[in-house]
Amino acid sequence: xxxxxxxxxxLVNVGKTFGRHRALADVSLxxxxxxxxxxxxxxxxxxxxxxxxxxxxxxxxxxRITLGDEELSRHSPLRATIGYVGHEPGVYGDLSAxxxxxxxxxxxxxxxxxxxxxMLARVGLDGVRREAAARxxxxxxxxxxxxxxxxxxxxxxLLFDEPGAALDPAGAAWLAxxxxxxxxxxxxxxxxxxxxxxxxxxxxxxxxxxxxxVARDEARASFSxxxxxRIYEEATRGST
Amino acid sequence: MAAPSWAxxxxxxxxxxxxxxGRSREVVTTMGFMAALVVLVFSFxxxxxxxxxxxxxxxxxxxxxxxxxxxxxxxxxxxDRERESEAIRSLLLSPAPRSAIYAxxxxxxxxxxxxxxxxxxxxxxxxxxxxxxxxALWLGLLLLxxxxxxxxxxxxxxxALLRARSRDALLGALxxxxxxxxxxxxxxxxxxxxxxxxxxxxxxxxxxxFLAALDVVFVVVGLWSFEPVVMGE
Numbered sequence: 076x077x078x079x080x081x082x083x084x085x086l087v088n089v090g091k092t093f094g095r096h097r098a099l100a101d102v103s104l105x106x107x108x109x110x111x112x113x114x115x116x117x118x119x120x121x122x123x124x125x126x127x128x129x130x131x132x133x134x135x136x137x138x139r140i141t142l143g144d145e146e147l148s149r150h151s152p153l154r155a156t157i158g159y160v161g162h163e164p165g166v167y168g169d170l171s172a173x174x175x176x177x178x179x180x181x182x183x184x185x186x187x188x189x190x191x192x193x194m195l196a197r198v199g200l201d202g203v204r205r206e207a208a209a210r211x212x213x214x215x216x217x218x219x220x221x222x223x224x225x226x227x228x229x230x231x232x233l234l235f236d237e238p239g240a241a242l243d244p245a246g247a248a249w250l251a252x253x254x255x256x257x258x259x260x261x262x263x264x265x266x267x268x269x270x271x272x273x274x275x276x277x278x279x280x281x282x283x284x285x286x287x288x289v290a291r292d293e294a295r296a297s298f299s300x301x302x303x304x305r306i307y308e309e310a311t312r313g314s315t
Numbered sequence: 316m317a318a319p320s321w322a323x324x325x326x327x328x329x330x331x332x333x334x335x336x337g338r339s340r341e342v343v344t345t346m347g348f349m350a351a352l353v354v355l356v357f358s359f360x361x362x363x364x365x366x367x368x369x370x371x372x373x374x375x376x377x378x379x380x381x382x383x384x385x386x387x388x389x390x391x392x393x394x395d396r397e398r399e400s401e402a403i404r405s406l407l408l409s410p411a412p413r414s415a416i417y418a419x420x421x422x423x424x425x426x427x428x429x430x431x432x433x434x435x436x437x438x439x440x441x442x443x444x445x446x447x448x449x450x451a452l453w454l455g456l457l458l459l460x461x462x463x464x465x466x467x468x469x470x471x472x473x474x475a476l477l478r479a480r481s482r483d484a485l486l487g488a489l490x491x492x493x494x495x496x497x498x499x500x501x502x503x504x505x506x507x508x509x510x511x512x513x514x515x516x517x518x519x520x521x522x523x524x525f526l527a528a529l530d531v532v533f534v535v536v537g538l539w540s541f542e543p544v545v546m547g548e
Contacts, residue, residue, distance in 0.1 A: 132408065152410065154410065155410040161401060164400050165402055165404050167396065168399055169339055170338075179405065179409060181323075181327050182328075182406075182410065184319050217400070224405060
């Protein structure tokens with residue numbers, strides 16, 4: 076699984092409605108491995124809905140989402156190829172960092188203690204007291220643990236929903252470095268954020284959503300902060 | 316990497332809940348306190364002086380009312396742990412089948428509840444002079460079956476209410492009417508077993524079988540419907 080894959084994550088005419096509210100409409104996008112796609116847009120533009128669909132936690136009301144030739148749905152075994160880091164760390168506060176990783180490793184069919192040690196060392200939690208419950212961790216430590224959990228099974232797709240929202244500048248810089256590292260390793264990374272500067276620092280693909288539709292979709296080798304800001308402002312001009 | 320079997324996944328999720336409970340003892344404490352409180356309140360109402368004036372059917376009713384209220388506390392707390400930090404999302408994203416998540420949560424909840432009931436029943440027997448020893452094993456089986464029936468529905472509704480605002484109030488309102496058949500069967504069978512004058516145990520056997528059949532139905536429905544319920548689709 077994972078880093079050597081060249082499978083493209085494709086959305087074809089995807090729509091999502093909640094009752095009478097249309098959250099996404101006719102979204103067609105392609106996310107390519109080895110790129111960091113920053114999904115931008117004002118509140119209510121459909122960014123988190125899009126991430127929910129990509130993570131398989133939600134089903135599209137119309138259209139198709141595929142990874143390579145396979146359909147990505149909530150019943151699909153492909154969900155094991157996804158790593159997700161959200162606002163909340165998605166770990167058990169009553170378990171220690173190691174116990175959390177051991178639990179998720181076992182659910183993914185991995186029993187390697189070395190892999191858990193490796194992940195804890197990578198995110199800088201190897202020095203934490205072994206039995207310390209995750210609820211005693213700072214916000215930054217929890218986000219590090221969340222990243223370790225998301226990377227544990229070497230996912231093909233990494234999804235981030237405002238991962239740096241509650242981090243201090245040092246924590247945000249560390250996270251940006253980790254995203255860069257994953258991009259260079261050839262992983263497909265989709266990052267939902269409001270932070271245009273953070274997006275410009277790492278994104279090689281910028282998608283701007285507006286009122287549930289794709290307003291801009293641009294991929295380049297790199298973006299400057301000014302370019303991202305200009306793209307965003309042009310795409311969202313007039314939106315409330 | 317080889318995908319673990321369904322049973323392994325369910326066992327790991329159950330172990331996780333039991334491990335957390337072993338560490339915090341939060342559910343056992345709150346549930347035990349609630350159950351003891353219910354029994355004590357009934358004892359104040361029914362016991363005057365040295366005289367115990369209640370029959371086995373009332374004692375059985377008190378036992379199952381205590382299980383009902385304390386079990387609701389247990390269900391709420393077990394699912395609070397899934398909601399905190401959005402841990403449930405990580406669980407749902409894992410390759411574990413959603414039915415295995417249900418089975419694991421059910422097993423852990425039922426086991427924790429059963430443990431509290433094993434402590435509660437002697438207290439009830441002591442306060443109301445109930446004869447629990449003649450059919451202790453059968454009574455234990457009834458408690459287990461009743462707890463599985465209650466938890467199988469309770470886990471499903473707790474999952475459905477995971478993101479609801481007034482979930483604690485709604486859980487009781489939704490759960491209690493559905494588990495009435497479980498409580499009816501369990502309390503009728505318990506009443507027969509606690510009656511020292513009962514020579515015919517046929518009614519207890521009938522209600523035990525009925526309870527087992529209810530458990531099968533509720534667990535199958537839970538396994539089948541947990542995924543759409545927890546995914547909110």
